Amino acid sequence: MNAAADFKVTLLGTGVPTPRPDRFGPSTLVEAGEQRLLIDAGRGATIRLYQLGVPMGTLDALLLTHYHSDHTSGIPDLWLTGWLSSFYARRTAPLRVIGPVGAKALMSNLEKAYAADIKIRIEDEKLPPAGVATDVTEFNADGVVYEKSGVRVIAFEVDHGDAIKPAYGYRFEYGGRVAVISGDTRYNENVIKHAAGADLLVHEVAAAPPALMGEAYIQRIIAHHTTPREAGTVFAKTQPKLAVYTHLVLLGSESVPAPTIDDIVNETRQTYGGPLLAGEDLMSFAIGDTVAVTRHG
Numbered sequence: 001m002n003a004a005a006d007f008k009v010t011l012l013g014t015g016v017p018t019p020r021p022d023r024f025g026p027s028t029l030v031e032a033g034e035q036r037l038l039i040d041a042g043r044g045a046t047i048r049l050y051q052l053g054v055p056m057g058t059l060d061a062l063l064l065t066h067y068h069s070d071h072t073s074g075i076p077d078l079w080l081t082g083w084l085s086s087f088y089a090r091r092t093a094p095l096r097v098i099g100p101v102g103a104k105a106l107m108s109n110l111e112k113a114y115a116a117d118i119k120i121r122i123e124d125e126k127l128p129p130a131g132v133a134t135d136v137t138e139f140n141a142d143g144v145v146y147e148k149s150g151v152r153v154i155a156f157e158v159d160h161g162d163a164i165k166p167a168y169g170y171r172f173e174y175g176g177r178v179a180v181i182s183g184d185t186r187y188n189e190n191v192i193k194h195a196a197g198a199d200l201l202v203h204e205v206a207a208a209p210p211a212l213m214g215e216a217y218i219q220r221i222i223a224h225h226t227t228p229r230e231a232g233t234v235f236a237k238t239q240p241k242l243a244v245y246t247h248l249v250l251l252g253s254e255s256v257p258a259p260t261i262d263d264i265v266n267e268t269r270q271t272y273g274g275p276l277l278a279g280e281d282l283m284s285f286a287i288g289d290t291v292a293v294t295r296h297g
């Protein structure tokens with residue numbers, strides 16, 4: 001196995017709350033050496049793992065960026081389906097969850113919500129109780145949140161809006177290479193600080209057509225995210241080997257079409273001329289001397 005294949009980031013879901021079949025809810029798989037980390041579990045994350053042939057039980061940890069439901073609605077599926085005896089699941093040890101303050105409440109409340117299922121499957125299917133347990137770690141500041149076998153993960157606070165706290169992004173370091181995931185954020189200097197020297201920078205983006213920019217609800221959504229021009233500035237300041245968009249917030253209305261991928265790329269080009277891709281579900285990035293792109297399925 002070459003070094004590049006040893007550190008890989010795969011976009012499982014590049015979407016937002018919109019229930020589109022082509023862009024599932026936000027979720028990203030980071031594989032480094034023998035370890036597999038899942039960042040957020042939006043709608044359909046389990047389906048994408050199944051498509052990749054990655055058994056849910058083989059995940060080392062689930063890392064959460066913030067508590068908007070589009071980033072967490074796939075957790076009960078990952079947690080409970082991942083506990084089944086089938087080849088695609090087979091978790092026999094507690095699900096490790098790492099997130100900003102709020103992760104413990106989320107997981108303990110899910111345990112209450114699904115108490116009947118848990119009781120039934122332990123009794124009926126003889127599933128191991130340890131496999132449905134959770135091991136939750138919360139943090140409340142920037143710093144290292146995971147370190148194992150040469151993989152280091154640093155959480156950094158981002159700015160997703162005054163009422164949407166906590167919100168964090170993650171920096172992954174492995175074998176001298178760096179991948180950074182912005183999480184949901186407006187233009188934020190802390191992303192630039194923590195994305196310094198990144199080989200791969202995966203960033204969110206949001207855009208609306210000029211005809212809708214006068215609408216209050218559109219302004220509110222855009223104010224919680226990063227415009228293509230602003231993201232271009234982040235990329236220009238950090239100079240990753242490859243910049244990738246995920247969590248594409250493409251706003252339209254019944255009468256005004258949403259911006260296209262070409263529109264957001266063209267806007268980004270006003271501030272950034274370097275390597276850039278608009279992410280798609282099941283797009284993978286192998287990080288070595290260069291960042292190699294592959295598409296599954």
Ligand SMILES: [Zn+2]
Pocket residue numbers: 016026068070071184247
């Ligand atoms: Zn989001």
Ligand SMILES: [Zn+2]
Pocket residue numbers: 066068160184
């Ligand atoms: Zn959000």
